[in-house]
Amino acid sequence: MSVPEIGTLAPDFTLRGVLLGDDGSVARHDFSLSAHRGAPVVLAFYPGDDSLVCTKQLCSYASELDRFRDLGATVWGINFGDLGSHEQFARKRDLRFPLLADVDRKVVQAYGIQMPGLGLKRSVFVIGADGVVRWKHVARLGLTFQDTDTITKELAALARH
Template sequence: MMVEEGRAAPDVTLQATGGRSFSISAHRGRPLVVYFYPKADTSGCTKQACDFQEALTSFNSAGIDIVAISPDPLPALEKFAAKYGLQFPLASDHDKAAAQAYGTWVQKSMYGRSYMGMERATFLIDANGTLSRIWRRVRVPGHVKEVAAAAKALNNEASLRA
């Protein structure tokens, strides 16, 4: 299945923080931001999570949910969520099935060494389960504002159609 704007979002089901289970299909009828990040409690991932947490009220009041996915085990995600007061679900993709479905488990390189790792990427999924926007190789500064603007535009389009 190709992951590109205008196509159906791959359905995944994962265990998430707070004893929650998360699935794309369970969010039909409501827009969703899904973001993939490499590792909990590292500087870039912490900044990104805190930026989304700071904007959570405005996303939720616009009817948009957020879920973050990483390959970390659930206990590490629970600790990360508690440490920073993250109220949106952090889902554990320990077997990397979701990352593979979304094309975010990629070959990376650092200091001349190649390895497989999680690409920082964000997906905006509309209420019908269609990929509305995709951001690959995300840079954290300013990213949440960009996602919020796209989400707001998506909601405006949906209300015009209703």
């Protein structure tokens, strides 16, 4: 499948994920994009739990989570890892946003970001409150990532419209 275009409805999905609580507990839930309508969602697709660049990326989002929340948005991290791997990563790095397990790779395929034999392209999608793709960045190489300033600027522009 191809990468969804800006202005089109984001592919819907439901994935199981983990969420680290303020008390250190971890809850496992189903997360459905369509059930989250009414508020923007940042989908951060990342290649691997606890790898160097992925750790920098997700820790940077976690450390500035209030900036996303101030704009009414939530952040969801997504990759092929299972719930056990996500839980270990969330605990080790104190990541307090959902990490979703796309173990069958259907969501990555629906977003057109699978790299055969290599995994997935590091990608960020800003999904508007209406479920429409409002901004995206799909990396050719996964050695860098979109920073919080870039993403929150796009979220702020959404809030003005």
